[in-house]
Amino acid sequence: MTNDNIKISGLSSFEVEKRKKEGKVNISSNLKTKSVKRIFYDNIVTLFNLINVVLFIALLLVGSYKNILFMGVVLTNIAIGVFQEIRSKRSVDKLSILSERKITVLRDGKECEISREDIVLDDVIVLSRGSQVPADCILVRGECKANESLLTGESDLIQKKVNDEMLSGSFVSSGKCFAKVTKVGADCYAAKINNEAKYIKKVNSKILKSFNFIIKLCTFVMFPIGVFFFINQFGIENGNIQQAVISTVAALIGMIPKGMILLTSSVLAVSIIRLSKSKVLVQEMYCIETLARVDVLCLDKTGTLTADSMNVTDVISFGSSEDEIKIALSSVVNASEEINATLDAIESYTKNVNPIKATSFSQFSSETKWSGGSFENGKTYIFGAAEFVFKNKEKYKNVFDKIDEISQTVRILTLSVSNGKISNSELPDDLQPMALILIKDKLRDNVNETIDYFKKQGVRLKVISGDSVKTVQNIAKEVGIEGAENAVDMSTVTSDEQLKEAAESCNVFGRVTPAQKKSLVLALKEKGHSVAMTGDGVNDVLALKEADCSVAMASGSDAARNVSQLILVNNDFASMPSVVAEGRRTINNIEQSSALYLVKTIYSVLLSILFIFFNSQYPFEPIQLTLIGAFTVAIPSFVLALQPNDNRIKGNFTAKIFAHAIPSAVCVILNIILIISIGSFFGVSNPDELSTLCVYLTALSCFLLVVRLSLPINLLRGVMLAVSISGVVLGSLFFSSLFSVVPLSAQGLIMLAVLAVVTLILFNVMYNINRQIIKKFDK
Secondary structure: OOOOOOOOOOEOHHHHHHHHHOOOEOOOOOOOOOOHHHHHHHHHOOHHHHHHHHHHHHHHHOOOHHHHOOHHHHHHHHHHHHHHHHHHHHHHHHHHHOOOOOEEEEEOOEEEEEOHHHOEOOOEEEEOOOOEOOOOEEEEEEEEEEEOHHHHOOOOOEEEOOOOEEOOOOEEEEEEEEEEEOOOHHHOHHHHHHHHOOOOOOOOOHHHHHHHHHHHHHHHHHHHHHHHHHHHHHHHOOOOHHHHHHHHHHHHHOOOOHHHHHHHHHHHHHHHHHHHHOOEEEOOOOHHHHHHHOOEEEEOOEOOOEEEEEEEEEEEEOOOOHHHHHHHHHHHHHHOOOOOHHHHHHHHHOOOOOOOOEEEEEOOOOOOOEEEEEEOOOOEEEEEOHHHHOOOOOOOHHHHHHHHHOOOOOEEEEEEEEOOOOEOOEOOOOOEEEEEEEEEEEEOOOHHHHHHHHHHOOOEEEEEOOOOHHHHHHHHHHHOOOOHHHOEEHHHOOOHHHHHHHHHHOOEEEOOOHHHHHHHHHHHHHOOOOEEEEEOOHHHHHHHHHOOEEEEEOOOOHHHHHHOOEEEOOOOHHHHHHHHHHHHHHHHHHHHHHHHHHHHHHHHHHHHHHHHHOOOOOOOOHHHHHHHHHHHHHHHHHHHHOOOOOOOOOOOHHHHHHHHHHHHHHHHHHHHHHHHHHHHHHOOOOHHHHHHHHHHHHHHHHHHHHHHHHOOOOHHHHHHHHHHHHHHHHHHHHOHHHHOOOOOOHHHHHHHHHHHHHHHHHHHHHHHHHHHHHHHHHO
16 A cells, blocks of 8 residues: 555656557547538538539539529528537537646656646646546545546545545545546546447437428439429420420429528527527527427436535524634634535635634544634634534434424534544534534525426426435425425436336436436436436436437536537526527427428429329429519518417427418419419410419419418518518519519409419418317317
8 A cells, every 4th residue: 555655756758658659648538529520511411402402403504594593592501500500619619628727747756737638547646626637546645535526426525545546527625645547548437428428419309300301202202203204394395405404493493492491590590699698508409499399307406406506594503602603614614625515605604704723623524524623712613513523412412402493405514612622533522512504505596486487388307416315305395396205316226127117207316327317318218208408517428418408507517518409608597498488489480481381392292293294384493483482481481480489389390381381282283283274265375474374373372371370460570471572573573584474464364363362262261271170189
C-alpha cells in the first residue's frame, strides 16, 4: 500500500513517449455533435432531392427553361435545414468549451500542466478541491471526497482513500491527493457510457413519417406512370419530344409535395427562433413536434426538479440566540475544506457574519457524519446528524422529540456547543444542543406550476434518480408527483420482468443506475408510450439517447448536451410548457397547411393515370402549376402555419390531411374530366383555351379549401385571401404568355361559370361530410 511517506515521482519522459507510441493515450471519446459534412449530406442526399434533380435535368435537356422554377423550392428547403443544424451545432460546441481545463501531473518528479488528451496510462495526476477526474485512476496518496453525481446520479459525497478507484468525470469536493491512471480513452467509465450512445438516432416524428410515406408512395407509382404517360403524350404530340417531356414533368412534379416539406422546414425554423428567445436551444427540428405529443415525461431529480443547491428553511433554537447560532455555523463553514450543497446553504444563511478562527478542526467524514472543532473563543462547535452527535438518546430526549415533531420533507442537522475539546475523534461529554438546522433541496423556480401544467395535459410524470429512495420520494411529494408514496428502490429490482412492471405502474424511482434508466425508457416505449427524458449528467446519456425526445440542461455534462435534442440554456425546467405550446401551434397549423399541398399530389397522381388512357394532351405545364401553387397553396399555407393555435393534438396526422385535401382534389379531377369530355358541347375545342379553363377551375378548387381553413377570418387571413385571388388574376392578365394562359371566348366563360357553381356546391358538401368524420375519430 502506498502512503504519504513514499516518494512519488510519476513517469519519466522516456516512459511517457513509450506509452504514446503504444497508443496508451487518453484520447477523447466524448460524444460529439454532428459534423458539418454530415449535416450537408443528410440534407442534400435524399430521395426527394434525387427525383427533383432528375426532372430538372430532363427539362434542361429539352430547353424548357421557364419550367425549372420549381428547383427554387428544393434549394430553399436544403438551405433552411443546413443553416438551422449548423447554427445549433455551433451553439452546443460553445457550451462544451467552457468545461475545458488543464490537468496537473507528476513527470520526472515535477508537477506540470498538460491537456486532458495528453495523459498516458500510469501517469500520476494531482487532484485537489474542484478538480474533475480526467481518467479512471486509483488513489495512491492522500484522501479526498468525490462527487460522482454526474456519473451515478447520487448527490452524496464519497470518501476516497488509498487504493480506492476514482471514476473519470467525477469531481473532487475536498482534500488533495495523488492518483495513478489505470484506464485511458475509450476504456474509462464515462467513455463506455458515451460509446453506448454513439449511434444515429432515428427521429420519431409523425409528421416526418407521414411525409416519407407520401413521398415513398408517390415514388413507387411515379416511375411506371411516368413511362406510360410519356409514351402516351409522345404519341399524341406526333413525336414532339419537348412537349411530351414538359407534359410528363408537369404530371410528375405535381405528385411530389415539395412545398409541404419546405413549409414544414420554414415553420419549424421560425419555431426554433421563437424558442431561442425563451433560452431554449433546438438541435433537431422535429423534436418540437415530438415533445408536444409525449404522454410520459421522465424527470431527473437533480438539475431538473431541484437546482443542485439547498436552502436553510428554518432554525429551531434550544435557548441560543440567533447571533450565537449564526456565528457558530459561520465558523464551522469557514473551517471546512469541502464543497457541497449543505455547506453552501449554511454559508448563504450566515452571509455577512464574521466567523471565529478555528484552532483545531475535524473535517466531515462518512463514518462520523459530523464536522467540528475548537475555536479561538474557547468553545467547541459540532455540526452534523443528530443520531451520530447525540448518541445517548435518553440524555438528549428533547432534541429527538423535537425532530419527531417535524413532518416536513427536510434534512435535519444539529448544531451543538461544548467547553471541552475533541479527543481522538471522540466528542466532548458536555455537549449542549444549540439548534436544529432544517435544510432542503432548492426547487427550481415555478417547478410546481410546470408539473401542474403537464398533469393537466394528461402527461404522466416519472422521477428517475440515482439518489436515495427517501430523498427522491420527498422531492416528488413536494412537487406533486402522483404515486410518490409508492417509490421504487431500483437496487432491489433484479429481473427484466420486475423492471417492466415497475416502469408502467410506478412513478418514482431511486437508486437507478445508468443502464436501468435506459431500460425504463425502453420499457415505456414498448408499451406504446411516447417518452421524453430530461437530464444533465453522464448517467443520463443512455436514457436521453433512447427517449423519443431528450432535454438537457446547459449546465450539465458535454455528453448529455450533445445527445439531447433540446437544451435549456438557462437551466429552467419552467421553459418546457412554452416548448409544448410551440409544438402544438406548429403541428396543428402544419396539419391544416399540408392539406393544401396534398391536393396537388392527389389530383396529379390520379390525372396522370387517367391520361395514360385518354387520347388528349395533358392540360398543364409546370409553370402553370407554379402559378396555382404560389397563390393558392404556398402563401396561404405559410400564413396559416404561423397563426396562434394551442389546441391539444388529436387524431392521425396522415388521415386528417388526406381528409381535408380530398374534396378539392376530387373537384379538380372532375372539372378536368368534364372540360376534356364536354368542351365541344359548349363550343370550346382550342387546346390552349381548355388548358386555361383547367388552370382557373383548379385554382378555384384550391382556393375554396384555403377559405375553409382560414375560418374564422381575421385581418391577416383576409389580406391573405385577397392576395391569393389577386395573384392568380393579375398573373393571368399581365403574364399570360409566361403562364401559357389565353383569353376565354364567350363559350369558355359560360363553361367556366357553370363548372364554378358545380364546384362550389360539390366542394362544400364533401368538406362538411369529411369534417364530421374527422370530429368522430378525434373523440
